[in-house]
Amino acid sequence: MKLNRQIENPAAWMETTIKTFINSSPENSLKNKGNDRVWADPLVGFSSGNNPLYQEFKEHIGPFYWTPLEIFTKTFPRLKVRPHELTVISWVLPHIETTKSDNRKQTVYPAERWVRARMFGEEVNEKLRSHVVATLQEAGYEAVAPMLSPFFERKTSERYGFASTWSERHATYASGLGTFGLCDGLITPRGKAMRCGSVVARIKIPPTKRPYNDHHAYCLFFTKGLCGECIPRCPVWAITEAGHDKVKCGNYLRSVVVDYAKSHFGLEGEAYGCGLCQTGVPCESKIPTEYDLK
Numbered sequence: 001m002k003l004n005r006q007i008e009n010p011a012a013w014m015e016t017t018i019k020t021f022i023n024s025s026p027e028n029s030l031k032n033k034g035n036d037r038v039w040a041d042p043l044v045g046f047s048s049g050n051n052p053l054y055q056e057f058k059e060h061i062g063p064f065y066w067t068p069l070e071i072f073t074k075t076f077p078r079l080k081v082r083p084h085e086l087t088v089i090s091w092v093l094p095h096i097e098t099t100k101s102d103n104r105k106q107t108v109y110p111a112e113r114w115v116r117a118r119m120f121g122e123e124v125n126e127k128l129r130s131h132v133v134a135t136l137q138e139a140g141y142e143a144v145a146p147m148l149s150p151f152f153e154r155k156t157s158e159r160y161g162f163a164s165t166w167s168e169r170h171a172t173y174a175s176g177l178g179t180f181g182l183c184d185g186l187i188t189p190r191g192k193a194m195r196c197g198s199v200v201a202r203i204k205i206p207p208t209k210r211p212y213n214d215h216h217a218y219c220l221f222f223t224k225g226l227c228g229e230c231i232p233r234c235p236v237w238a239i240t241e242a243g244h245d246k247v248k249c250g251n252y253l254r255s256v257v258v259d260y261a262k263s264h265f266g267l268e269g270e271a272y273g274c275g276l277c278q279t280g281v282p283c284e285s286k287i288p289t290e291y292d293l294k
């Protein structure tokens, strides 16, 4: 049996692992002429495998949705583990300013940098997930990235439509790094123009304090009845006061944006976010206040 290397401060160790990868890896590139980076300095947070929010997500989303214990025991069926022995390690990768400012100017289609960030940035995010898992395993801590698991599946939730067995945004919410906005995006201290990721590991790390009790705490529409600036940003009216219509949004991205990216930028992928609702809004780069409204 491989022994765990004793880590004095596992939170600092994981934070350094994630930040160093993003801040120094040549993989963090838009692969454009200037070889500009995709992601700015990440945020890192932690939640316990026995956080009751994970069971609540399952009850809301559907029985197919994994708790941390479920994906861990699927991956390591011979290990006897209890939920409190697990930690979900989560991160937020904020877009750099030039990507956001290019997309802010758009009204129908995404800017090239945004498309590149969705495509090449998610490749970086995948490599980061693998890197975090490998770093933990090398030190003797079993770990799995749910999004990279062969068991990961897209599903349909009776309540929410398009869903899957694991949600990075929900893990990030449980790990104290943000709350949901009207458009379904997660508003973090670095804003909503970001992507996130997570790994479940058998390691004890003190959970990050969640500075909120409500899952909409950072959205001005829900807390103060103000804003709604993401509504007119959407070119296909997939956002209304009732929330985000995933079907309308998905149809636009798959039927229009994919072709646009190919014909205008020569980039071929299966799906791109247009990100207009994530940019040019008060919650783009920060937790918004009423003073940020137009």
Ligand code: SF4
Binding pocket: 181, 182, 183, 218, 219, 220, 221, 222, 226, 227, 228, 229, 230, 231, 281, 282, 283, 288
């Ligand atoms: S733009 Fe306004 S209404 Fe939309 S998610 Fe952000 S804070 Fe909420």
Ligand code: SF4
Binding pocket: 183, 233, 234, 235, 236, 237, 238, 239, 244, 248, 249, 250, 252, 253, 273, 274, 275, 276, 277, 278
């Ligand atoms: S990603 Fe684009 S299409 Fe989808 S809701 Fe946001 S603005 Fe609308």
